[in-house]
Amino acid sequence: MVKVPLYINGEMRQSGSNEWLDVLNPANQEVLAQVPLATDSEIDEAITSAKETFKTWKDVPVTERARIMMRYAALLKEHHDELATIICHELGKTFEDAKGDVWRGIEVVEQAANAPALMMGETVENVARNIDTYSYMQPLGVCAGITPFNFPAMIPLWMFPMAIVCGNTFILKPSEQDPLTPMRLVELFEEAGAPKGVLQVIHGTKHQVDRILDEPSVRAISFVGSCGVGEYIYSRGTANLKRVQACVGAKNHMVIMPDAKKERAISNLVGASVGAAGQRCMGISVAVFVGQSKEWINELKEEFTKVRPGVWNDPEAAYGPQTSPQAKARILSIIESGKAQGATCLIDGSDFVVDGYDKGNWVGPTLFTDVTREMDLYKEEIFGPVLACICVDTLEEAIQIINESPYGNGTSLFTACGAAARKFQHEIEVGQVGINVPIPVPLPFFSFTGWKGSFYGDQHTYGKQGVRFYTETKTITARWFEDDIATGPNMSINLR
Numbered sequence: 001m002v003k004v005p006l007y008i009n010g011e012m013r014q015s016g017s018n019e020w021l022d023v024l025n026p027a028n029q030e031v032l033a034q035v036p037l038a039t040d041s042e043i044d045e046a047i048t049s050a051k052e053t054f055k056t057w058k059d060v061p062v063t064e065r066a067r068i069m070m071r072y073a074a075l076l077k078e079h080h081d082e083l084a085t086i087i088c089h090e091l092g093k094t095f096e097d098a099k100g101d102v103w104r105g106i107e108v109v110e111q112a113a114n115a116p117a118l119m120m121g122e123t124v125e126n127v128a129r130n131i132d133t134y135s136y137m138q139p140l141g142v143c144a145g146i147t148p149f150n151f152p153a154m155i156p157l158w159m160f161p162m163a164i165v166c167g168n169t170f171i172l173k174p175s176e177q178d179p180l181t182p183m184r185l186v187e188l189f190e191e192a193g194a195p196k197g198v199l200q201v202i203h204g205t206k207h208q209v210d211r212i213l214d215e216p217s218v219r220a221i222s223f224v225g226s227c228g229v230g231e232y233i234y235s236r237g238t239a240n241l242k243r244v245q246a247c248v249g250a251k252n253h254m255v256i257m258p259d260a261k262k263e264r265a266i267s268n269l270v271g272a273s274v275g276a277a278g279q280r281c282m283g284i285s286v287a288v289f290v291g292q293s294k295e296w297i298n299e300l301k302e303e304f305t306k307v308r309p310g311v312w313n314d315p316e317a318a319y320g321p322q323t324s325p326q327a328k329a330r331i332l333s334i335i336e337s338g339k340a341q342g343a344t345c346l347i348d349g350s351d352f353v354v355d356g357y358d359k360g361n362w363v364g365p366t367l368f369t370d371v372t373r374e375m376d377l378y379k380e381e382i383f384g385p386v387l388a389c390i391c392v393d394t395l396e397e398a399i400q401i402i403n404e405s406p407y408g409n410g411t412s413l414f415t416a417c418g419a420a421a422r423k424f425q426h427e428i429e430v431g432q433v434g435i436n437v438p439i440p441v442p443l444p445f446f447s448f449t450g451w452k453g454s455f456y457g458d459q460h461t462y463g464k465q466g467v468r469f470y471t472e473t474k475t476i477t478a479r480w481f482e483d484d485i486a487t488g489p490n491m492s493i494n495l496r
């Protein structure tokens with residue numbers, strides 16, 4: 001049985017814990033490995049190593065730190081398909097989709113390699129006579145990251161490369177559901193030349209996270225996961241006077257205007273709603289049909305019937321299983337609530353099974369119409385391959401519905417009208433907007449900017465905001481005397 005190691009002070013180490021969880025292949029419940037719940041003393045060792053390493057790592061020139069990221073990006077590319085295959089086994093994604101998970105993470109590492117430019121401060125000469133002011137961005141110290149199951153490559157890569165290239169050391173607590181992918185990322189990071197101690201990995205669940213939240217030397221915490229856990233981490237972390245950025249749950253709407261290109265809109269809607277088994281925080285879970293576009297729901301239904309989940313190496317499979325039997329049971333209960341609360345279920349994927357994989361956590365594509373905003377189906381984040389259709393008469397109504405949603409992660413508009421697109425992008429209260437783009441996840445030279453109930457914090461993940469999150473600004477006001485003439489004390493706060 002594979003025992004997932006901890007990574008402490010540059011060493012892959014077997015945990016001495018007597019609490020272990022199974023890592024399951026969600027397509028057949030095969031036990032792939034066991035992951036430990038790290039003990040308190042192991043966490044303390046990781047923290048001590050991160051604190052000690054920071055003392056030297058912060059003084060390694062930023063160009064050298066960036067070069068490690070260049071080598072790391074190259075190595076990740078070399079091992080791209082291997083990493084994707086690990087994701088396929090422990091999370092069940094199709095191979096194509098798993099490759100996307102790896103690639104979107106590599107793009108962040110490439111961005112981290114730009115650290116010297118991203119860490120440039122500001123400067124103004126002669127702010128007062130012979131006085132110059134300039135600022136530097138300096139690392140914080142020990143930072144930590146807690147990641148979800150659904151992007152086991154991309155989301156850890158959102159965090160530790162940016163934090164470490166800025167001169168911090170980092171403690172990662174990956175999802176206990178699919179820890180094999182992040183451990184391979186760590187091995188490759190070491191191979192790229194990352195010195196011992198800059199990155200530590202501890203495994204576990206709430207107790208291990210609490211230790212990080214309460215540890216005074218941890219300066220900043222990045223979290224990605226569900227709303228409830230994110231709110232808890234944000235509250236406890238900030239109560240302990242740490243910086244916290246928490247990217248949390250979502251309920252994303254796609255608006256379809258009657259002037260949109262019909263086939264494009266429908267095929268984009270299918271991919272964005274049921275792709276990755278609906279386990280994407282930027283996936284579409286509500287389709288808002290404006291005016292006559294509601295007549296396309298029948299064609300959408302036909303397209304849904306063609307979608308078939310399957311195992312990762314079946315080239316015909318559109319998506320894989322749900323992550324766990326518990327996740328599947330939750331999705332099925334929301335589907336039942338939709339029926340009980342009066343929505344029309346056009347396609348029900350509750351009983352779907354893949355031949356030969358009857359123990360897999362399968363949910364077939366599920367399509368509802370006549371959905372109202374009072375229904376659980378609309379209110380709850382389902383995180384499954386379930387799409388709810390709503391019909392309205394005007395773009396204004398669609399905008400109002402989205403703006404009244406407590407979430408604000410992503411949204412998209414399909415239209416051929418520039419004026420409608422301009423109105424939508426200006427008025428919508430959502431942080432990431434797609435115009436004829438269904439899943440507008442920004443590339444890493446921008447930041448991942450969820451709004452409202454989808455994000456707690458201030459500075460967002462990656463891009464310039466990621467660098468600000470992981471650094472402190474130091475502002476220096478300097479004067480060099482050309483003579484030694486005494487001028488007497490300056491009793492005012494004015495610079496002179």
Ligand code: NAD
Pocket residue numbers: 146147148149150151173174175176204205206207209210224225226227229230232247248249250280281381383409448450454
């Ligand atoms: P989760 O909240 O259950 O777990 C996330 C992490 O928190 C894991 O590492 C887990 O071990 C830890 N954790 C779980 N319970 C905890 C507790 N009580 N105290 C402390 N730590 C705890 O999330 P998940 O099911 O792994 O991921 C799915 C969720 O993540 C969805 O809600 C999805 O929308 C969200 N997500 C958001 C984004 C985003 O960018 N906004 C991206 C991906 C996923």
